[in-house]
Amino acid sequence: MNRKLRMGMVGGGLGGFIGDVHRKAAQFTGEAEVVAGAFSTNAKRSKQTGKSLYLDPKRIYGSYQEMLAGELALPADQRIDFVSVVTPNNGHYPISKAFLEAGFNVLCEKPLTMNLKQALALRDVVRKSGKVFGLMHNYTGYPMVKQAKAMVAAGTLGQIRKVVVEYSLGWLASPQASKQAVWRVDPNIAGPCGCMGDIGTHSQNLIKYITGMDIEELCADLTSFVPGRQVDDDGSVLLRFKDGAKGAVFCSEVSTGQENNFRIYIYGTEGALEWRQETPEDLFLRSNVEPMRVYRRGWAGVGPEAAAATHLPAGHPEGFLEAFANVYANFLACIKARAKGDSQAGGDFPGIEEGVEEMVFLDCLLKNVKGKAKWTKVPKL
Amino acid sequence: MNRKLRMGMVGGGLGGFIGDVHRKAAQFTGEAEVVAGAFSTNAKRSKQTGKSLYLDPKRIYGSYQEMLAGELALPADQRIDFVSVVTPNNGHYPISKAFLEAGFNVLCEKPLTMNLKQALALRDVVRKSGKVFGLMHNYTGYPMVKQAKAMVAAGTLGQIRKVVVEYSLGWLASPQASKQAVWRVDPNIAGPCGCMGDIGTHSQNLIKYITGMDIEELCADLTSFVPGRQVDDDGSVLLRFKDGAKGAVFCSEVSTGQENNFRIYIYGTEGALEWRQETPEDLFLRSNVEPMRVYRRGWAGVGPEAAAATHLPAGHPEGFLEAFANVYANFLACIKARAKGDSQAGGDFPGIEEGVEEMVFLDCLLKNVKGKAKWTKVPKL
Amino acid sequence: MNRKLRMGMVGGGLGGFIGDVHRKAAQFTGEAEVVAGAFSTNAKRSKQTGKSLYLDPKRIYGSYQEMLAGELALPADQRIDFVSVVTPNNGHYPISKAFLEAGFNVLCEKPLTMNLKQALALRDVVRKSGKVFGLMHNYTGYPMVKQAKAMVAAGTLGQIRKVVVEYSLGWLASPQASKQAVWRVDPNIAGPCGCMGDIGTHSQNLIKYITGMDIEELCADLTSFVPGRQVDDDGSVLLRFKDGAKGAVFCSEVSTGQENNFRIYIYGTEGALEWRQETPEDLFLRSNVEPMRVYRRGWAGVGPEAAAATHLPAGHPEGFLEAFANVYANFLACIKARAKGDSQAGGDFPGIEEGVEEMVFLDCLLKNVKGKAKWTKVPKL
C-alpha cells in the first residue's frame, strides 16, 4: 500500500483539545492524512473545522451517520481507511459500533464506553468485524514507559511488590470549569465515573501496560468535592494483585495548582522505577546496592523498545504529541499489515481488551463504594 | 538560670544512630550539655560511649535504674535537668515513667510506647508529675514545615480538601537488615506495628502538626513483604477528616532504593503545598491562578515562624540536625521557663498529647486490618 | 489562499536528523505540505527519501539545480511556494541564492553561510529579491523563551546587568563521531568554526532574541580538544554589551554525558530569569524580595506571546518539535500575508539580519583568538 492511510474523524471540532492532537499525531507518523470528518454535531462548526483543515467540502459531514453514508457511497479506493472517534464518552459505543459494522477500522478515545455492558457488547462487535480497533491510551506511547515495561519484563526489578500511582490535576477545583470540563462532570455524557473515568482509567491502564499485572481486589474512597457535582472528582484506591503485590492509586481533579501530574512508582525486590508524565524523558532506576540511574530517552542504556519509539536525539525534548503518535504509528502499521493479508496482525497499542479491563475497573470501583464490603474482587472478563 | 542545662541520656550507645543525633542536636542549641548517661544495657559499651564523650566516669551508668539512683544521690544543683530516652520502643514507657516520677523532665523518642494502654498510663504520669515531657517528632522542627503550618493557619490554601503523605524507605527490603533494623522488626521490642509504628506515626503527626486536622476514620491495608517478618513493613491508609476532607498515607520500608522519602501534599480550595524531607529547604505553593512559588528557608517571603527556626542564611543548607535541634530548643526553653516559675510554660514541641494521638492511630490501624469493617472510627482520647 | 503552502526541500535525506524535523514541523502547523525535494546529492538516496514521503516521483530531484529547473518548468500554480534549505553549511549560500533569485521564498538552516562575506552577499540577494527569507533558530520558538523576551521587555528584571549562557553537549567527545558529526568538524563543509558555528551561534542568537542587546566587545578562548580535529570543539567567550552589561558564554561539544544542555540566565537589577532547553516548559523568575516563581507553559501568569505559541494544555509536554513549528508558523504566515499583497509583512521569526549578526559574531571570535588584543570590537553591519 504505497500511500498514506486516509483518516476520518468523528468529533474534534475547532476549539476542542484532543481532536487536534489526534490529527497532528496521526499526520506526524507520515502514514496518514485526514480526508473526512464529522467534527461536530453542529453542522456549521463541523464545516468550519473541515475548512480550516483544507478538506474537500464534500467530505465534511454534519453527523457521523451522514459521514458513514457518504463514505460508503464513495468508490472503495477513495473511502477512509479508518475513523478516529474523539467525541465525549457517550458517543464512543454507538459510533465505534456503526463504523466497525460497516467495515471500517476504528481508533477510539478512552474510556471505552459508558459502562461495562456496552464494553462487552462492543467487544463482540470488534471480534465479529475482523477490523482493527485501537483505544487511545496515549501514555503507553512514551518511550520511557516502554523502557520501563521492558525493564520489568527483563527482571531488572526482581519481583514486584508495590505499585503507587499518583494522578493529580487542578483543573476541576472550582465549579467554574472550562469548556472541556463541562461534559466530563455530566454523568449522562461522561458516565457514572468522573475523575476515575477520566484519569483513573489511565492509572489502571499504565499499571497493566508496564507490569502486566492484573488487579485482583480493590478498596476505594471516591469523593465529589465541588458542591453540586454529580460525579467523583477525586478517588483513592488500594489495590491487591496476584502473588501478594499491593498497590495504591490516588487520583484527583481538584488538586489545585497541579497540571497533569501523573506519576508511577514500581518497587521490586531488586530495584524500583519512577516515571513522571510531566518530565517524560527521564526514567529513574533506584536500587539498594548502587547509585540511582537516570535513563533518558535517546541516551545510552536505553533498549530497543524505547529506541523504536524515539524520533529526536536525546536532549531535544519530545512530549505528549510524539507519545500519541507512537500509538498511532503502531495502529496504522497494523492496518497496513492487515491490508497486506496478515489477518492476525496486532501491535503495541491498546485495544478492545484494554477497554474491557478499564470498564471492569470502573464497575468494581462503583460497587466497592456503594457496597459494604471492604474489598471488591475484580473479575477477569 | 545562667548556665547550660545538664542533659542525661538513656540509650544511645556508640554505633547507634539516633542517640548521637540527640546529643549533637541538644548541644547545637548552646543550651545543654551531656553530663550523664546509661548509654547501653551493656555496661562496657556504656562506659566506652561515655568516655568518647569525655564524661565524668562516675556519671556513666550501666543501667537506667543505676543512673536514676546515682543522679538522685547527687546534690540537687549537680543533677541532670532532663533525660533523653532514646532506647528501643519497649524502654520508652518504664524509663520515662521512672524519671518523671523521680522529678526529672523527659524527652522521649517516638513512638511514645508499645501500645495505647501504656500511652494513656504515661499521660497520667506526666500530668501528675508537673514535669516537662517532650516527644521527638523531629520533622516538625524543619523551618519550612513551620512555614507550611503558618500558611495553612493563615488561610493561604482556603479550605483543605485532601492530604497525601508518602513515606518510603528501602532499608528493610531485604531480610538481611542493618543493626538498627533488627529490633524494629521484633514485635517484643518495637511493638505490634513495624513500618507504621516507625514512619506511619511520623506521617500522622506531620499531618496534624501542619493542618491541625484530626483523623476521624481510616481504612488500611498493611503488609509484611519480607518472608518471616512478624510486623508490617508496608502500609497504605485512606483517611477521612472532619468537614469532608480526605487523605491518603502510603508508607513502606521495602521501597527499594528510597532513602528517607517523606513527602506531604496539602490541597485546598485556593492553593496547595508540597514539602519533601529530603530537600527540606523548599516549600512549593501551587495555585490555579498564578505561577508556582518556591519558598526557601531564609529567603524573602518566609514568615516569622520559620525564621525563628533558621540558623544560616538561605543557600547554606540546613538539614536533619538543625530540625532536631529546633525541637530541643523549644523543649529546653520550656524547662527554663518553668524553672523561672512559669508553671504553665509550654512551647512549640510535641509532647504527651501527640504521643497519645499516635498510639490511637496505631491502635485503630490494627483494629481495621484485623476487623471486617471497611472504616474504623478514630476516637479522640 | 485557501490551501496549504507547497514546501520543497533541499537536503534532508533519510537517516539525517534535521530535515525530518523541518518536514514534521512545517506540517504540524497545518499550513504546509511537502511536495518536492532534492533530498540528497546521491540521487538514489533522494529518490528513496521522496518515496518514503509518498511524493510524486516527478518531483523528487537529484540536485537542487535539477529541482530549480523542474519547479520553474511547472505551471506557477503548481510550483513550490518555498524551499527549506537543510544541507550542511556549505550549501546554504549557493542554494538560498539560487532559489531567491528564481523567485522562491526560502527558509535556511543556521549558521547562515560559511563566512561573513557570503552573509553580506546573501543579504543583498534577499533585499533585491523581495522574497521572504527565514533562518531556523528554532530555540526562539519555545513559548517560555517568548515569555522571557516579553518579561524583559516589560521591565520585570529592571536593568540587565549580566547574561550567562551555557551550551554543552557530549556528542563530539570522541574522535569516532556519528554520521551527523562528520561534516560538522570538516572546515570545508562547516566553515572555520566548529562548535561555535554550531552552538555558539544559537547562544548569541538567543541572547539577542530575549534581551535585544547587541554584543559590543568580546574576548574568547577556543579549543580543539580531540586530537587532529581541525575546528574548535569548545569555546568560552566573555561579552560586553552597551551600558555596561556583561556576559559569558561557554559552549562545548566535548562535554561528556551532556545531551543538549542549553541554558540561559539573565540577571537584572530587580529580577532574574533562568531557562533551560532540556526542560523547556519552565521559566524561573528569581528576586531578592519574594519567593522564586516558576512560570509554566500553558499555566496562569503566562502572557499572550507565549500563549500564542502554545498548542497543548499545561502539563502535556511540548518540546523541540513544537518550538520548531512555531518558527515555521510565523514564516508561513508571512508568506501568506505577502501573497495577500502586504509586501512589508514580517513576523516573529529570525531572518537575514539575524544571520548577518551571527556571522559577525563568528568572524569576531576568530579575529580575537588569532589576534593579540584582549578585546575585539563587534561591529554592527
Added chain:
Amino acid sequence: MNRKLRMGMVGGGLGGFIGDVHRKAAQFTGEAEVVAGAFSTNAKRSKQTGKSLYLDPKRIYGSYQEMLAGELALPADQRIDFVSVVTPNNGHYPISKAFLEAGFNVLCEKPLTMNLKQALALRDVVRKSGKVFGLMHNYTGYPMVKQAKAMVAAGTLGQIRKVVVEYSLGWLASPQASKQAVWRVDPNIAGPCGCMGDIGTHSQNLIKYITGMDIEELCADLTSFVPGRQVDDDGSVLLRFKDGAKGAVFCSEVSTGQENNFRIYIYGTEGALEWRQETPEDLFLRSNVEPMRVYRRGWAGVGPEAAAATHLPAGHPEGFLEAFANVYANFLACIKARAKGDSQAGGDFPGIEEGVEEMVFLDCLLKNVKGKAKWTKVPKL
C-alpha cells in the same frame, strides 16, 4: 589527650554569621569546646557574646592582644589549644601571626590575607612556628566533594578537559546591603578584591581540591555593577591548566535572586561530574556510554573518603554545618596527633599553601584586568 581541645576565638560577635558557625561546627565534632574569646573590638559586645556562650567571664576579652596576654598568663594546662580567627579580612594576618608566634595553633577564615605579600610573610611565620595552621575553605568538607575528588583521582573521568565553576549570589545586588556586607565592599577591610576575594577564592580552591590542577594562565573581566562600589561585585575568568585543560569561572554577588549558587562541572574524556552546593547530597556522574548516575551521600556506591565525612544515614539531610565540621575534625585530629608527638602530622584540611595559592590567584586577576595582556601567567610560589 583524653579531653576536648580548648578553643579560643577572635571575632564572631553576636549578630554575625560565620563565627557562630565556627563554634557550632567545632563543637559538633565532639572534640572541642569554646573556652575563651575576643569576640569583638567592642568590649561590651564581646562580653555579651561570651556570656551568651556561658563562658568564664575572665576569659572574655576586649581585644586579641588582651586575649593573647590573658591566655599566656594562664598555666599551660588551662590555655586554649587553638584559636579560630573569624574577623574581617584585615585581621587575618596580624592576629594569625601573633598567635602563631606565641605558640598557638590557628584556624583562619579565608581569604588568607589582604594581599600576596602578607600571604607569603604569613607562610614564613607558619613554617617557623611549627604549629598547625588551618584555612577554612568549608566547601572542601562536603562528603560529595570528597567523593568527586576520589573519583577524579581514580580516573573515573579519564583525562580532564574542562572545568566550569559558577558561583552566584544576589545579596549585593542593591547598594543597601546587610551588615555582613558592609565590610566586604570596603577595600580597606576586605582587600582590593570584593566578589573575587569572597567567592572567587572558593572557586579556585574547589577546583584545586577536586582536580589537583593548578591554573597556569588566566584572562578576566571584573565589574563593579553597583554605582559607587569600590571593589568588584562580579567577575568572569577564563582559565588554562597544564596539559591543555581549560576552565571558566563566573562569580557574581549581584545575581539577583540567587542564594549561594555554587556549582562545579568537571568534564573528562570518559565521564563528567556535577556538584552543586545548594543540594550538596547529590553528585552527578555523566557519561556517553551509560545512563547518568546520581551518587548520594550515605548511599551505595560512595567510597570511603565520603563515608568518613558522613554523619547521618542517606536521606537525612546534612548540610553546611556538617561540611564545616568535617574541616574542623581533620584540623583537630592533626593537633591531637602533633600533641602525641607526630610533628609531621597533616590531614585533609586546607592550610597555608592553599592560602598562598588563593592570594596568587587574586593577585593575577588584578594584574590581568589592570594590564594590557590578554593572558596572565599564574606563578607557583
